[in-house]
Amino acid sequence: MTFWTVAWKNLLRRPTRTILTLCGIGVGIAAVVALTSLARGFERVWRNAYEARGTDLVITKATSRSPLPAPFDAALGAEFAAFPEVEGAAGLMSDLMGIEESPTMLVFGWDYPGFLWDHLKLQQGAWPQRGVPKQLVLGFLAAETLGKKVGDTVQIEFDSFQVTGIFESPALVENGSVIMPLPEMQRVTERLGQVNFLNLRMRPNLRAQGMAAVRARLKEKYRGFNAMDAGEVASRNTGVEVARGMSWATSWIALVVGAFGVANTVLMSVFERTREIGILLAIGWKPRRVMAMVLIESMALSLLGGVCGIVIGLVAVRLLERTEMLRGKLEADIGLGLFGMALGVSLALGVAGGLYPAWRASRLQPGEALRAD
């Protein structure tokens, strides 16, 4: 028998209470795992989208505080396209729209033709015809969600559009979206001649110089505009920031609530065992050994709760990804780092919740504790 045996067997003393506490911690950690993986997934999905499009630099108007950047004059694209380092410039207008009976969906208007379309692979039908209005293509997940096939019509705002094709993209967010030529999107959103993203692709051997030149021009001439690479634009996406903030806040709430839960359970256990702790002190255990025993109980409880939470969180995330609300919009980013973070939070929770009960237990006077009822 070792010191650990004593602590471990204490946890098994009241299995119902231990299991209930594990559930409490587990739910908290599950919330941390689910929200963090979704927030990270949200960021990754957008980064993937920009990388898939072959975009080196994205220009947005920085003054906007809304989830989508403010629109600006599409003519800016022509100015940058004239830079010798720039291979191509493509304007993009995006918005979140409710389409027919389905939940909110991402709708894109892309310069057509343009390099943005290069990475898309047509599964069925054809691309929209140049100059023909009210045509669009659907990502395959969007087509499934809307229940549409090639040749059907889709009602967006007050217009009916014909589905000319269904495509597949390496970027999940595009598979769940609707894409139409930019002029159509500008008309639907009543923002003629405007875009809210300008995508620039540099010539392969002039990438660094091109990005520096564009940034310099923006700084010099276009105050209030931002130029970001794919990683930056994903991480500074307002939606990503909100998701990250919510996951951070939830983690803290889970930590505080969980710590109180652990403290309550461990303190109850210490109160119940006052006489027993008195015995341990009487037969020679040092106060610091008693403190360590209670802290180990608390940390073991939290770590076990953390493992349960990871399992519950993973199941919850997989279920959420399949819901209509999230399907095709984001994919959780689950990795060893996330598990490490969840176990770290659990351990912190165990230490925070166990410190006071452990301190109280170590302060007991053996004579008094032995007289306890």
Added chain:
Amino acid sequence: MVEHASARTQPSGETSGPKTLVTVRGVEREFDGGQVRALRGVDLDIEEGETLAVMGPSGCGKSTLLQILGALERPTRGEVCFGGQALSGIRDLSGFRAREIGFIFQSFHLIPTLTALENVQVPMLECGGTCKSRRKRAEGLLASVGLEGRLNHRPSHLSGGERQRVAVARSLANGPRLLLADEPTGNLDSANAVRIMDLLLEAHRRHGTALVLVTHDPLVANQAGRTVRMLDGQVDFDSRLEGRRL
């Protein structure tokens, strides 16, 4: 036959002369800010290898005296010395208890979640040794109290007499010089009471461990070499004056 972890002290019959193990001088103990005076100036010497029964009516201070002897309580006034060293000067009282004192309580006070074998090993955790050596020693101690067949039973699956035998084995875990037993037979039937007293006296005889036991039972007290009777927090009678030794 009771096994012992170390043989620091020779059996009482082989020593050249009795040495004082514990000296109690002017010890008072008050509770509730002086409203309750459990001990009112106790003077007592306990020799190495001595057996001493402390008797007296309920509330006379017997158990408080035992707790002070075992460094579980500090006296409000007065001094207790163990082996010539004042307890008030010992910084690590836990270590002192682990090495020098063995406790046996009326209610056994075993850890309910641990088996008999584990309960005996609990005090050993403070005194080092390997997991294997602790286990071996605990098995030997339990065999010596006749519980070799009950090693992996938890207290709830043992009878009262068996629990107290585990407690006796636990009290001997680190080879203490002083055994303190607070009504060790109080919760046992007469047959088990006799067996427990036999085990305690055997430990005393084999290893010279001093034994102080609090009891209400004159039959138990008669087995001790010396009897002290307490009344109102003071020593009212000490049989040493009659020169009686076991």
